[in-house]
Amino acid sequence: MLPRTETDLFAQECAALAQARAAYDTPDADTRAALGNMIQHYERLMRETRRLIRRSDRAELDMNQINRQLQELAQQLEYRATHDTLTGALNRAAIIECATRQLDRGDLALIVLDIDHFKWVNDDFGHPAGDAVIQTVVACLQQVVGPQVAIGRVGGEEFSVVWPTSVVEEAEAIALKICQAIASQSFAAPINRQITASVGLSWAPQGSSFATIYSHADEALYAAKRAGRNCVRRYLDASAQPLLVAAA
Numbered sequence: 001m002l003p004r005t006e007t008d009l010f011a012q013e014c015a016a017l018a019q020a021r022a023a024y025d026t027p028d029a030d031t032r033a034a035l036g037n038m039i040q041h042y043e044r045l046m047r048e049t050r051r052l053i054r055r056s057d058r059a060e061l062d063m064n065q066i067n068r069q070l071q072e073l074a075q076q077l078e079y080r081a082t083h084d085t086l087t088g089a090l091n092r093a094a095i096i097e098c099a100t101r102q103l104d105r106g107d108l109a110l111i112v113l114d115i116d117h118f119k120w121v122n123d124d125f126g127h128p129a130g131d132a133v134i135q136t137v138v139a140c141l142q143q144v145v146g147p148q149v150a151i152g153r154v155g156g157e158e159f160s161v162v163w164p165t166s167v168v169e170e171a172e173a174i175a176l177k178i179c180q181a182i183a184s185q186s187f188a189a190p191i192n193r194q195i196t197a198s199v200g201l202s203w204a205p206q207g208s209s210f211a212t213i214y215s216h217a218d219e220a221l222y223a224a225k226r227a228g229r230n231c232v233r234r235y236l237d238a239s240a241q242p243l244l245v246a247a248a
Contacts, residue, residue, distance in 0.1 A: 017042060084153040086131055087138040095152025099162045100210045107206055109171030111161040112217045113178060113199040116229040118157040125190050133195055136187055144181050145174060160217075168203045168234075175201045175232045183230055196230035203234075 020035050020042070082094035090098065102108045115121075115137060122130040134157060141151050141161060150162040161178070163171050182197045200221025204213040216235035223233040 017046075087135055087153055089138050089141075089159070090150055090152040092152065092154040095150060095154060095160050095162065096210055096214075098150045098152075099160075099213070102162060102164050103204065103206060103208050103210060103213070105206065106164055107166040107204070108208075108213060109163040109165050109168065109174075109201060109203045110213045110217045111163060111171065111175050111178065111199060111201050112154070112214070112221050113159050113161075113182075113197045114155075114221055114225070115157040115182075116196045116198055116225075121191070121195070129190055133187055133191060136185060137182060137195075137197070140181050140185050141178060144177050160214075165203075171201060171203060172232070172234060175199050175234075179230065179232050198224035198229045199232040200224055201232060201234040 017039065020039055023035050082090060084091050099108060099110060115133065118130065118133070121133055134153070137159065138151065138153065141159065145151065145161055145163070152160045152162075154160050161174075163174060165171050176199075179197060179199045182195060185195065187195055198221055200217045200219070200223065202213050202216035202220055204216075220233040220235040224231050227233065
């Protein structure tokens with residue numbers, strides 16, 4: 001807001017006051033007394049008006065600052081309501097909403113993955129190390145799929161990737177890259193062993209339900225677990241068909 005200047009606000013008043021002061025200099029005693037009294041009251045009125053304007057300006061600035069703080073708080077609350085606090089990935093509710101919106105407007109591949117033997121990581125190295133592993137896995141996913149693709153943490157060590165595509169082979173290639181990237185990832189101390197993930201993939205055409213595509217991807221994930229972990233399985237025709245096993 002541009003600062004107000006007293007000259008701009010009170011130009012006419014200042015001119016009238018100057019005229020009154022000029023008349024005050026006349027020798028007429030009654031005129032001098034009346035004008036003197038008016039000048040005193042007028043000057044006090046102008047001082048009070050200026051004070052109120054300054055107070056109003058400060059109040060407006062304070063209100064603008066409060067509004068900005070409220071907007072920032074609303075954005076923070078919205079972020080916390082849709083994101084996982086540990087990793088910054090979308091939370092379960094947000095990833096479901098994202099996948100559902102995509103199914104309303106197009107075909108979708110859903111990739112789900114689970115860190116293999118994650119309980120052993122927590123037991124052997126402690127929960128802080130386990131949290132670091134989860135954060136590194138999410139960073140690895142972001143590097144593979146890019147910043148525009150929705151990644152969600154849907155469980156303790158389970159993640160989902162929403163991959164809009166009509167080409168199933170494209171999603172298969174991404175799922176395999178994810179599996180291989182995690183298997184080849186170096187993790188910070190005290191992790192001194194390879195960390196791998198099992199990956200399940202399902203594809204559904206536009207108009208399908210999220211419950212169906214997720215159920216199929218989850219079935220494929222457990223098929224990958226049964227196949228020995230560190231591999232990708234795709235749900236196809238009521239079965240989890242194998243893809244290439246990620247390099248150990």
